[in-house]
Amino acid sequence: MSILTEGNVVSVAIAMLGGAVRVSTPFLFVSLGECLTEKSGRINLGLEGTLVFGAMSGYAVAFLTGSAWAGVGAAAVAGAIFGLMHGMLCSLPRVNDIAIGIALMLLGMGLAFYFGKGFIQPVAPSLPSINLGWWADSPQLRSALRINALFLIGIILALAMAWMFRATRIGLMIRTVGDSSDAARALGFRTTLVRVASTAAGGALSGIGGAYLSLYYPGSWNEGISSGQGLMAVALVIFARWNPIGCFWAALLFGAAGALGPALQSVGVTQGYYLFFAAPYLLTLGVLIATSSPNQSMSGAPGELSITK
Template sequence: MEADSNLTIVLLAMLAGAIRVSTPFLFVSLGECLTEKSGRINLGLEGTLVFGAMTAYAISYHSGSPWLGVLVAGFAGSLFGALHGYICKLPRVNDIAIGIALMLFGTGLAFFLGKAYIQPQAPRLPSIQLGGWSDNAQVQSALQINPLFLVGIALAVFLWWAFRNTRWGLIVRMTGDSAPAALAMGYSVNWVRFTATTVGGFCAGVGGAFLSLYYPGSWSEGLSSGQGLMAVALVIFARWNPLACFGAALLFGAAGALGPALQSIGVTQGYYFFNAAPYVLTLLIMIASTSPKRSLKGAPGELSITK
């Protein structure tokens, strides 16, 4: 009986953790999915995520409005995305190298400007209580949903639909699969990729706002823990499918919640190993993705990793 109770607690804790932890992964992976669909890789989203987190926290602290912080964080992410897009359209520029440079720049700038916001408490984002129907405290906790999680789901569905059914979605896909074909149709490859990278940066900035304003809900220099880079692996694992990005984000979120869930029932031995589950999962996914038969299945043909 006790074993069943412990299992229920662990599962509910992992559900709650999956919903919370997956949200930044979801926004960053969707932004990267859009960027890569246009034929460009942006490894700088880790820096964008961190800078978005710092920006959101600072704006929320000074304005008293966490939602304004989310919006400004998105626009800050757009600036980083636009910078990446502009530099990458220059001749003989490698998008992977530029992404790494912007990752370091964004992270360093966030650390420099964010030192004044490590101690102050900023207003946090609210949550929607969907567990009021239950008297179980674990169920109520597991079903505390942040609106950004629902927005992320809607965005994943919209992108999946738009890539298949809208003109701009088909243009993005064509640009990512064959730049000569897009040029022959009269579309500017640089402009399409610039726009996709800018919007992708906006998504990453919003993901950073979730980190600082909801979970874990503070600003510190170690806030991201590499989630922006892991989201790139997540996109490969999801085969550039926005709906699959949502499922993969939940998987990564559940892996991240495994350690705290086991600690909640008194399992402390190997706690730090379980906390490393998302990184182990990323490593396993990247190893599995290097299979010659399927590593680039579904990848846009213009990505630098396919050439």
């Protein structure tokens, strides 16, 4: 076991900074997608399947076309299709959002494993990165500041969604439908259409998060690529209080937790190896416990969500 010196602490901090950016990106896209869906009054627990299927379809299309961005587009379309299926099925009478989400999660993972077997070995092109650390003398810092374009797009999306919910008619429609179906109908809003569209858009964002996993970090397709990130994103949205900006900061926090194990291992700390790599799951459990107070857990939640009833 290596003792953490001052130099090692700095190395771990830099590694966690770079890791937080890399690991947080799929969390960011999936949580933004779930935030949009839940703002309309619907919860989608099938995002794990959407994430995995998006990773597979994005990788397959990138390999077949030679374009990583074509893979991102394909993953978004695949995610939108799963979101559309979820939205339409949940619009039927006496259909439970949570049950449909679990069913679609299993469907998405099963289809991804079936169609993706032929793409485990082939190498698809990777998404490009932007070197924001060109000014740094430290190779480690330059590596930490090598940012993928999807991370920057995710930041812009978080800001745009926060503005949309606060200052646009579309945002007002989504929030009204999510808070009260009766009020939305009184205002002439088509609740079913708004929820289906929001769920489809949320699925598209989750598919993009999957494409990031297979086309950039870790940058390959395999059946265990997600590690439960789609399900953890649901807890992340609750932790962020259904706020897109909060989703960004929460994604960074979860990303830093996911980077803790590799960062410590890089400086020779091996005791507690499995505990370090379990940090994101422990954080998820801690978040759920911390927000389980009857007075705090649903603060800011849309009134029509199944989990609030």
